[in-house]
Amino acid sequence: MAEENKKNEEKKTEGKKPFMAFLDENKLEIVTVILLGVTALLTAWASYVGSIHGGNQATNYATSNNLSSDGNALYNSAVQAMTQDMDVWNTIADYEIEILYADAVNDQDTIEAYVWKLQWFCMDNLSDDMAAIIGYDAEAFNDGVNDTEDILAWLKDENGTSLLSPFENEEFVESYFYDAAEKLNEAQSVLEQGQQDNANGDKFSLVTVIYSVALFLLGIVGVFKNQTNKKIVLIISTICLLIAVIFMVTIPLPTSGGIFG
Secondary structure, three states: OHHHHHHHHHHHHHHOOOOOOOOOHHHHHHHHHHHHHHHHHHHHHHHHHHHHHHHHHHHHHHHHHHHHHHHHHHHHHHHHHHHHHHHHHHHHHHHHHHHHHHHHOOOHHHHHHHHHHHHHHHHHHOOHHHHHHHOOOOOHHHOOOOHHHHHHHHHHOOOOOOOOOHHHOHHHHHHOOHHHHHHHHHHHHHHHHHHHHHHHHHHHHHHHHHHHHHHHHHHOHHHOOOHHHHHHHHHHHHHHHHHHHHHHHOOOOOOOOHHHO
């Protein structure tokens, strides 16, 4: 009875096809070697691209720091320039008040004196931008023809801006900081690019780890004597390889550095 059961089991075993029968031992070795070579090349590529991302990250961080320093310097210069122009405006406003008061009390000598002061002070200190804001016509007010009358008309113009502080104009105030803002925005943009390079470099490092797992599994395929075990390990390593490849192609390549220019 026992012999009959044994024979039946042998017949059942003989009737079953081996797992992945199309992949015999020789083909298995060839496939394993090919996958080892491909995985090794892909691992080297991922490491190379990751290192370029790392280099770009360091470069962008350094560039961003330099741009930020330049932007802060421009900002400080803008603050100083605006402070100086505020002092200029305060002096001009004082002269304007003196001229209007002298005109109100019919003090012609005082009018002439402060008009002369205003002319020379504006000639030396008033910027073109501020002159445009307050409506000061440097050419007309200094041509030697009815300068006093022209300046009085300018000051008494109810629709004019001669008595309005130019620093109430937001665009005028912001104009001092255009260069600084542009430089700081550029620094922020470069910093964000560096952060992106850092993230991409980390992703390529993870890809390299997955490739390493695939390499390890491919390396131990030959250790197993059982063909089924070899094939199972080969399948797992192939899955790891495919996951790494799919993940890698979704990561942006560097915009510069190495073979990327």
